[in-house]
Amino acid sequence: MAKFERKGKNELQAISTASLPDIVFMLLFFFMVSTTMRETTLMVRSQLPEATEVNKLEKKSLVSYIYIGPPMRQFQSLFGTEPRIQLNDSFKSLDDIRDFIASEREAMKEDEKPLLTTSLKIDKETRMGIVTDVKQELRKASALKIVYAARKADKKK
């Protein structure tokens, strides 16, 4: 029984958890700052193709997005399964691209207007026909700097 008697004397001190909230808050702030909430709700599926030679888009404020892909399931009864163009929050036709680019330009600062970049987020199963049409429209709207969005893939050796 001697074992039990000894225990009372040098009991381990409980580890103080008082700094735990601080640590967690620190993590929390990190994530809050680095988070970007999605601005537009995706209405088309856009599974991006993979590429190895991608580069990062630097200034997000200069970039406007065009999504092309088959509509999500809940829109399929209305819009079918053929790839469609999404600008901002709605399905649009080819003719709307010029207005879209014009309004995007309007929202930018004067000195940044020539730097407008259009990011094309295109589902990898899309056929090139619609993509070519969109590119022609962009040329007409003279939004010449484009980015084919792609996921970064590791280089195969």
Add this chain to the structure above:
Amino acid sequence: MARKVPEVNASSTADIAFLLLIFFLMTTTMNVDTGLTRMLPPMPDPNQKQDDVEVKRRNIFSVLINKSDKLLVRGEPMEVGMLKEKTKEFIMNPNSDPNLSEFEEKDIPGIGKFKVSKGVVSLQNDRGTSYEMYMKVQNELVAAYNELRDELSTSVYGKPFSKLAKEEQETISKAIPLKISEAEPKNVGGK
């Protein structure tokens, strides 16, 4: 008279903070936008007379993709895996093959005399080509240029292209300009 203020139990702040943390962890999308940057050619002015720029046949590296995603490179069918090597060979033309691209000797500050290739890669696709294939080909072509730039920059500066300073990168880009032209759309082979 000092009265003892009862201490507030703070052990639940950790729980609250954890809850918030997990919420932000779940909603975070840490994706950085990546992609292949490209400049589209400006629309030709309809009032202006089209003066076709004659490019010699040996300076064109034509890549065609048909609707069943097959490649035709300079009139010969090819697999995607071969494309990068062929493109590099075409641009650099190490053996001065009369069928591959020509040179123009230019004086580039920082490098000196350098044989700048006159070769142009011309990419043409069908309306039925899949986007995935198109991107694969684009990627291979860019990869060919990137590798050539890397090779040149390691021989001149001893570092890969991506590690160079901005001015040095511009010098290399002058020596090996990225010339990929996406031809005017043509409807070949139907839908």
